[in-house]
Amino acid sequence: MKDERVVFCEPSELQKQIYRHILKQPDFVLLSQANAPCECGVNQKFFLEYQHLASLEERIEYQRRNKDSVITRRQCCHKTPTIPGEGIDPRAVLWRQHEEHSEDLVECMRCPYCISFNALHILYKCSSHVGLLQLEKMPEHYPVGSKARKEAHKALARAKVFLPPEILHQLPGGSYIRESSIMNDHFSLSGKMIVVDKLLKAIKLQQGRVLLFAESTQSLDLIENFIKSEGYDHLRMDGTTTTTRREELVQEFANSNTFLFLLSTKAMGLGLNLTQANFVIIWDVSWNPSSDAQAQDRAFRIGQKRDVKVFRLVSRGTIEELKYLRQVYKTQLTQETIVDPNDGDREKSARLFRGVAGDKDRKGELFGFANLFKFKVCEGCFKVVYYIDLDNTCLVSTPLS
Numbered sequence: 001m002k003d004e005r006v007v008f009c010e011p012s013e014l015q016k017q018i019y020r021h022i023l024k025q026p027d028f029v030l031l032s033q034a035n036a037p038c039e040c041g042v043n044q045k046f047f048l049e050y051q052h053l054a055s056l057e058e059r060i061e062y063q064r065r066n067k068d069s070v071i072t073r074r075q076c077c078h079k080t081p082t083i084p085g086e087g088i089d090p091r092a093v094l095w096r097q098h099e100e101h102s103e104d105l106v107e108c109m110r111c112p113y114c115i116s117f118n119a120l121h122i123l124y125k126c127s128s129h130v131g132l133l134q135l136e137k138m139p140e141h142y143p144v145g146s147k148a149r150k151e152a153h154k155a156l157a158r159a160k161v162f163l164p165p166e167i168l169h170q171l172p173g174g175s176y177i178r179e180s181s182i183m184n185d186h187f188s189l190s191g192k193m194i195v196v197d198k199l200l201k202a203i204k205l206q207q208g209r210v211l212l213f214a215e216s217t218q219s220l221d222l223i224e225n226f227i228k229s230e231g232y233d234h235l236r237m238d239g240t241t242t243t244t245r246r247e248e249l250v251q252e253f254a255n256s257n258t259f260l261f262l263l264s265t266k267a268m269g270l271g272l273n274l275t276q277a278n279f280v281i282i283w284d285v286s287w288n289p290s291s292d293a294q295a296q297d298r299a300f301r302i303g304q305k306r307d308v309k310v311f312r313l314v315s316r317g318t319i320e321e322l323k324y325l326r327q328v329y330k331t332q333l334t335q336e337t338i339v340d341p342n343d344g345d346r347e348k349s350a351r352l353f354r355g356v357a358g359d360k361d362r363k364g365e366l367f368g369f370a371n372l373f374k375f376k377v378c379e380g381c382f383k384v385v386y387y388i389d390l391d392n393t394c395l396v397s398t399p400l401s
Helices: 011-023 026-032 044-050 056-065 093-097 115-127 147-162 167-168 191-205 217-230 242-253 289-296 319-338
Strands: 003-010 212-213 235-239 260-264 278-281 306-315 382-387 392-398
Touching: 003 147, 003 191, 003 278, 011 026, 011 147, 011 167, 011 217, 011 235, 011 392, 026 056, 026 093, 044 056, 044 392, 093 115, 115 147, 147 319, 191 212, 191 217, 191 289, 217 260, 217 278, 289 319, 306 319
Parallel strands: 003 306, 212 260, 212 278, 235 260, 278 306
Antiparallel strands: 382 392
């Protein structure tokens, strides 16, 4: 039997501070307000009536009724992150580094949506582990003229914008360069690490064995630093592992009592069989639900003689939460598609979201940049308590007294 649980992890205070700082940067403001009515004067009639509406519901309904007559910011004055009279905002590092703008800083056909993927990736890094926003090495450590050196210069420029100077002393290495050390304070850098720590300690007491999946090798590096600091015996497989070495690692895990196997989600062979493990921890959420499902199936397949427990970690209130909800949405669509309409189940299927994929008029709570670039953590209104009982693991939110 497979028991899958989703654990919504409270971001650390440092993560919250940096996440809010990122959302205030010009690139993110440009994207989040792209479809708002432009305030330059072209929508004067719209705003004259809008400002007299008292309630939020009235304003939302008014916007829906008048959406076709409104000129949005991206259609008018805000296709680019410009400071009036000064040109492109120097803090708009994602826009400046985009390949279609980097030479002459001229807008492209898709502005401002051309930078959306890079913007989402920055938010993902912050919601996963703050150390991902740092550089591994200074640009000077790479060969002159190499692609790696150019990418390092870009990464340094991004770090200087997205990491406020006043918090640098709290980061590994105390600068924009990440120091690979097992002594880093991972609990302040990632709320997920607190949950992983509790899970691993509880699983160890039960003499279980764990597969821990992460999408990127950088995430695995940070997790491995923490694992080493705790003294857990472990193996690792990622995209750099050769085919021959992969077979050796699988055999080593099967023929030993190694507690933990770190794996990259994207570096798995279809025949990878790790049924010796009975716990699976998925560090980050993929946009594609089948990627996470395939990761779980490394342990839950033919040959498994024990119940498998799966824990999926989601940073609450961040882009990861929306990614997980998109997974739920896609899974629901799949179930509705394959259900036989004659057995009555289609009528019983409950609609979980207001959002509809591909319908610009019904974006609901799942779609649109306004939803993607929000931080939905309510400060001071509740606390998260983790009960790590592996027979009945749950996440409880309780009001603060």
